Amino acid sequence: MSASDTWYLSGSPQSKALGISGTSPNPNPGAKGVLRGRVTKPTHPRVTPRIEKFKNHIQSSEDSDNGVKSVNLGFPLDLATPDTRERESDGEEYDHGQGEREEEDDDDKSDSEDGNQEDSTIGTRLAMMIHRATYENDIEDDADSGSDLNRAWRWEQVYLNKILNARNQFTLMPSTWRMHFRGIPLPDSLFYIKTKSKSIRPKIYARTDRLEYRGALALRKLMDVHARIQDIRDDEAAVKDNDEVDRAEKKALIKNMSIDMAKQLRRALEQSLDWAKQDGGIEKYGGQLLPNVRVMELESTTATDEPESEVRIQTEMCSLAEEWRTHASNGCPSVQSPVIFGFVIMKHIITIVTLDTLDPCAAIHVPCRLHMAERNQHQWNALAILVTICWARDMLLDYIDAQPDLQPEVKAESSDPDA
Structure with missing residues (x-):
């Protein structure tokens, strides 16, 4: 089990429908149910989870309309988003926790049956790992909190949750970036006219003009990494289907492939984080600032590793x-500590998590889970990652602006004229 963090760093009207068949974003690919919003009990610095099976609270049921299996978690998913009660009060029908189900692309049919089952298992297990903390106490906490549920969300988390789960309905990139993505199916409604003002909602843009190209390049690399992950997944499926390889050797090969996938994804994430750090000028504050983005790797998802993985994330x-x-308590008393963000890498899955640092008992939120090998989703997954990174950059810069004591570090000039 390895978990490490990179530097860091640490926010329109709806546009028209996509109009491109088969390329709309899938916020929860390869899973049998969608988990959004509050998915854990309040977390504490010292985690003491109950390591017991959660199977009694999970029931698989057949969807009579489209034959897709769904997961019944055994707890009310009307906690999913803060505006759930508003939708219900308006008489709108709301599918708690299930989200939009989309048909898989014809190319996905070529994946092996074992691969599809594994994708589903990984997605469900990760969601369960983050939620696993004492189910019975969770029910009591929710019942006691009542109208306090809205306070479980910071507005930064609400904005990001809405954007990530409706990426094709918002403008996300400046039109000056369009030239870098020729041949990639992106709707015109995704681009907006570039302005000098900073964004007040999650959006992809460069704050430094000379680094705009590097930002577009980072986004392109996040898209391109899908091809490498797909190749590794194809090799993994071939190894599983090869009966000539003994079980021990097969297990070792699959483990190495999982490590390779995590390495590829981490590299792409770090390149995007490095760009955001330089683009926001955050590096000039040196050790005065803490990171507000953490990257974690989970090497395995076996039953014996689940409790350890859950504890590691929390x-x-x-x-x-x-x-x-x-850190915030040592500065201006009126300045709140920011929301922090996390990217959890588990094989070919990246899960985005957020946590309100202001509340010691805040819940970890999971706004989006990305299948980095799913076909025809490479552009939407890349957009989800970079919009989160840009939002984290903006939130940290807002924190810096609110702290008058934070000043850029002055580097001593070298006396060597040849340096």
């Missing part, structure tokens, strides 16, 4: 949140 995020509360 420990990493809660530890960083506690550091931020301490």
